[in-house]
Amino acid sequence: xxxxxxxxxxxxxxxxxxxxxxxxxxxxxxxxxxxxxxxxxxxxxxxxxxxxxxxxxxxxxxxxxxxxxxxxxxxxxxxxxxxxxxxxxxxxxxxxxxxxxxxxxxxxx
Amino acid sequence: xxxxxxxxxxxxxxxxxxxxxxxxxxxxxxxxxxxxxxxxxxxxxxxxxxxxxxxxxxxxxxxxxxxxxxxxxxxxxxxxxxxxxxxxxxxxxxxxxxxxxxxxxxxxxxxxxx
Numbered sequence: 181x182x183x184x185x186x187x188x189x190x191x192x193x194x195x196x197x198x199x200x201x202x203x204x205x206x207x208x209x210x211x212x213x214x215x216x217x218x219x220x221x222x223x224x225x226x227x228x229x230x231x232x233x234x235x236x237x238x239x240x241x242x243x244x245x246x247x248x249x250x251x252x253x254x255x256x257x258x259x260x261x262x263x264x265x266x267x268x269x270x271x272x273x274x275x276x277x278x279x280x281x282x283x284x285x286x287x288x289x
Numbered sequence: 290x291x292x293x294x295x296x297x298x299x300x301x302x303x304x305x306x307x308x309x310x311x312x313x314x315x316x317x318x319x320x321x322x323x324x325x326x327x328x329x330x331x332x333x334x335x336x337x338x339x340x341x342x343x344x345x346x347x348x349x350x351x352x353x354x355x356x357x358x359x360x361x362x363x364x365x366x367x368x369x370x371x372x373x374x375x376x377x378x379x380x381x382x383x384x385x386x387x388x389x390x391x392x393x394x395x396x397x398x399x400x401x402x403x
Contacts, residue, residue, distance in 0.1 A: 223394035281331035
């Protein structure tokens with residue numbers, strides 16, 4: 181079993197749709213959690229950190245459930261520019277960061 | 290943009306030759322990472338470093354070694370390149386990932402082993 185598992189996707193949605201991505205992790209010692217975005221053939225860039233209380237940044241909402249070892253990302257009112265691969269990242273207490281395989285989102289007009 | 294550069298950006302090498310990829314940072318971040326990314330896979334951790342001369346293995350470390358003699362440089366060496374090591378390699382830096390600090394990535398090195 182992989183340490184970090186994500187919905188395989190791909191997700192194809194119309195503009196304006198709401199889409200949710202899920203991620204589970206196996207290491208209960210995990211301390212920090214992130215969502216990164218990666219555009220085709222580019223380096224990943226931080227979308228948002230994920231906090232235990234949940235956090236929101238504009239149209240993006242991230243949730244963390246430590247008991248279930250589950251992370252989610254919700255995108256509301258999808259834009260064409262949201263098309264990308266979304267990567268779930270989990271870091272343990274030694275600083276080792278593990279990525280999920282990513283979920284590809286395509287937003288269509 | 291964070292000061293992180295990878296070199297070379299592209300390389301073609303022959304099977305059995307040694308290859309060294311360099312990651313250089315100007316941010317004085319403590320942690321540095323090497324990942325590889327292949328189609329159908331996310332980024333897989335090869336090795337990482339949590340300080341000068343302090344390194345540890347990731348999930349796909351076989352066939353790779355690393356060195357960090359200075360804070361700013363993290364070298365990844367393929368001792369004897371194989372075709373299975375054809376991939377895109379990303380370096381990343383982070384101040385303290387356990388405190389939710391962001392990791393910054395280099396632009397990647399596309400390595401082809403023929």
